[in-house]
Amino acid sequence: MPTPGSPATLARRTQSLAEVVVDYVKQRIATGELRIGDKLPTESELMEALGVSRTVVREATSRLQAKALIETRHGIGSFVLPPRQDNTIHLGAASTxxxxxxxxxxxxxxxxxxxxxxxxxxxxxxxxxxxxxxxxxxxxxxxxxxxxxxxxxxxxxxxxxxxxxxxxxxxxxxxxxxxxxxxxxxxxxxxxxxxxxxxxxxxxxxxxxxxxxxxxxxxxxxxxxxxxxxxxxxxxxxxxxxxxxxxxxxx
Missing domain, CATH: 1.20.120.530 (GntR ligand-binding domain-like)
Incomplete structure (x- = not known):
């Protein structure tokens, strides 16, 4: 079992806290506080608002990008993307x-x-x-x-x-x-x-x-x-x- 402070424990904690940031941003998008094209709060603002580290915020940003909820423009910031159309391609699960x-x-x-x-x-x-x-x-x-x-x-x-x-x-x-x-x-x-x-x-x-x-x-x-x-x-x-x-x- 990983001990407190071990890399595995810290990784799980970072990932868990990152989901808190992801949920926070998703909720603000859902309620209309953040609209399509709006710029997200800066890393520092998210850190202060949620009491998390810069590492956690960057992990959350990567997850939001992977979900196509935001795009990040180098040197400018992250912006809310339009909702994706339902173009689902059923590829099946890779389980073996x-x-x-x-x-x-x-x-x-x-x-x-x-x-x-x-x-x-x-x-x-x-x-x-x-x-x-x-x-x-x-x-x-x-x-x-x-x-x-x-x-x-x-x-x-x-x-x-x-x-x-x-x-x-x-x-x-x-x-x-x-x-x-x-x-x-x-x-x-x-x-x-x-x-x-x-x-x-x-x-x-x-x-x-x-x-x-x-x-x-x-x-x-x-x-x-x-x-x-x-x-x-x-x-x-x-x-x-x-x-x-x-x-x-x-x-």
Whole structure:
């Protein structure tokens, strides 16, 4: 059992407090206090109003972005987005290893092209937001927090940089299935959260970012394809290390 003050305990507390901030913002939107296009209170204002840390506010901001409730403009602030239309695409639940590997195959098809289009269309603002997402992943890891939310933000930011909302809609509806470690058994998480694995994933993320920044579509596609292919292999390895593979384990 994690002890008070341990990274695991602090991560859970941060995530719990982040939901308080998310609910606060959602309630203000629901009551009309914040309308479409309105700017959210600043980080400092939210910290003071709710008595939480800057880390908690940033985690909440990432969650609100992932839910497409707000968008953040670099150097300006966060703004309320219009409600999403109900364009639900029923993709099914990824509850087994086979399902998650199949979902990664779908991601290769979608996100490889996302990366190529982002390299052609990304604005300086998109690139700044993408850099912030990279920084958030590494900050979460350094603090012992779950980086799944910031990882999701990185991939959704690339989709937004394409300028094609349909990519964003599909990837957003995939939700946490985008990040396999958030969907697998706890016994498999150790390998995926190892320093070696995290370092490799971060290096792959930076390769994608650099290719997009250089406006090299084919390099961006190749970097994303390699990242997602490697993610499949890391997931297989995590499964094999947790328990010897059997035919049933992959169905």
């Amino acid at each position: 290893l086979h399902d998650i590997l199949a979902m990664l195959e779908l991601r290769v098809a979608l996100e490889t092209e996302c990366a190529g289009l982002a390299a052609q269309r990304a604005t300086p603002e998109n690139l700044a937001t993408l850099q912030q997402a990279l920084d958030a992943i590494e900050a979460d890891q350094a603090a012992g927090r779950d980086s799944a939310a910031s990882d999701l933000r990185f991939h959704l930011t690339i989709a937004r940089a394409t300028g094609n909302q349909h990519f964003v809609t599909v990837l957003d509806q995939l939700g946490k299935t985008l990040i396999p470690r958030s969907r697998i058994d706890a016994s498999q998480v150790g390998y995926l959260n190892s320093q070696e694995s995290r370092t490799t994933v971060n290096r792959e993320h930076h390769s994608i970012f650099e290719a997009i920044s250089r406006k090299e579509p084919e390099a961006a596609r190749a970097a994303m394809r390699m990242h997602l292919s490697n993610s499949r292999e890391r997931l297989r390895r995590a499964h094999d290390l947790a328990a010897p593979a059997t035919p049933e384990a992959f169905t």
